[in-house]
Amino acid sequence: MVTSSERPRVLILSYDAIDIDPRVIKQVRRLAEEYDITTCSPGASPDPRVEHIALDPDDVRPRGRWGNLVDDIAREREWFRWGYDHVPLVQQTRRLLRGRRFDAVIANDAETLGAAISVAGVERVHADLHEFFPGLPVDDTKLGLRQRRYWTWLITRFASRVRSSTTVGAEIAKRYREYGLDPGVVTNATPFRDFAPTPTSRPIRLVHSGNPFRERGLAEIMQAVAASSADVSLDLYLTYNPPTDREHLVALAEKLGPRITVHEPVGQAELIDVLHGYDVGIHVLPPTSENNALALPNKFFDFVQARLGIIVGPSIEMAGIVTERGLGIVTADFAESSILAAVDGLTPERVDGFKAAVQTHASALSAETQVENWATAVSAIARSR
Known part of the structure; x- marks a missing residue:
């Protein structure tokens, strides 16, 4: 030894x-x-x-x-x-x-x-x-x-x-x-979590967590969910960095109505447990920089370990994994109209299928x-x- x-x-x-x-x-x-x-x-x-x-x-x-x-x-x-x-x-x-x-x-x-x-x-x-x-x-x-x-x-x-x-x-x-x-x-x-997917809620509960930077397209996501014909809601767990961007999104949530809720940020130690109570993680990240275009961020893998279906934009890394493994939906582009089309296509049965695929691949993606x-x-x- x-x-x-x-x-x-x-x-x-x-x-x-x-x-x-x-x-x-x-x-x-x-x-x-x-x-x-x-x-x-x-x-x-x-x-x-x-x-x-x-x-x-x-x-x-x-x-x-x-x-x-x-x-x-x-x-x-x-x-x-x-x-x-x-x-x-x-x-x-x-x-x-x-x-x-x-x-x-x-x-x-x-x-x-x-x-x-x-x-x-x-x-x-x-x-x-x-x-x-x-x-x-x-x-x-x-x-x-x-x-x-x-x-x-x-x-x-x-x-x-x-x-x-x-x-x-x-x-x-x-x-x-x-x-x-x-x-x-x-x-x-994200480290492996031994979770089973939860049955999909009615309304279908979408979630996003992270920084509130305006260039991350969160306003477009919020507006698309608010306008959707599907039975959905969206919760956002946003940090206070930068505070002016967060204030903008809080005001937008109040304007858009009860479907959209902005919460206090959640620490990494509790985040996966909180996310596990939702159905679909959403992160449609506009390619405003080369790093954004190539991004494969922590939150993507947080969604996997929380056993959520996933909606992403056509970002090459995230879209490739979602498509190859059947984990969710890739929007046609980064526009609000494309996000709306993806959200409109959600049903409890379809989300249950995404969650089952995530469960299959959670260990490999840990x-x-x-x-x-x-x-x-x-x-x-x-x-x-």
Whole structure:
């Protein structure tokens, strides 16, 4: 039996708080079974089994007049390496981990990669890229386009060099191959829940959960459900980020009438239980950015584990799974009229059929089948000491 002191040491690095990030928490929980884990991120420790090194996003050391002048010149001339080396979280990471030895590192997202390489060396780093960084939405301004070039530089300068990589979907993996990577795929699948589908309600209860960003097409979904000839209702569990967008949707719900209800947000620990009381999860996400067009988000897999039928737009990743496995309906496009046509076509019997298909595929679409891809990648690095 391998004792703790003999187990390989693995660093999990993120510049978002790991304790509230469902994807990175899955890395921690799976790898803590066989490695000595150190997590490094803002926020609290994500697991009592690990050592946690907390980063402070507010710890920004004064640069002084000359330092600020050089920073301004570096931004204007796109000296990206200078800018990266002076990112406060990057500097903290290097300072707090100086002299530590790790057998493998999972670096989450693009901006952690250079710091991870500094700590452990390029051959010890696995990159987990949660989005397609060259396609992140930016303003069509000089500053926005410079930011896009910076994200692209991070990928070509760091991500293309590390030992291995993963990302969230097959289509994003294809796009990354244009930048010198060959990533595997670990979807944002939800841990398996041993649920049976509930009989479909009358009215049929639709549900959506998440952020209230206007560009996510929630107003069109709400208006379509309110106008539908089917016996349906829609509940939305929306966060307060951003608050003005949420206020807009709350006001719209009041205007549209009793079919539409906006609720307080629900924490991830309770979310699947809450969703299980509904019939159909709906997420018709307009392709307002490349990442939205390629999206395969957490909420899709939440719907699966809650054993709901699913309505999505023709987003390539989500639509492919829904169509291949018979989990629900793919709208013709992202317009309100197409959402209305999909909702009008719902019947209790049809939704029961979708739920039965979801039940069949729930295990295959669970996190347990996905996290082994991380375990395999980390093992290949850590065991090569």
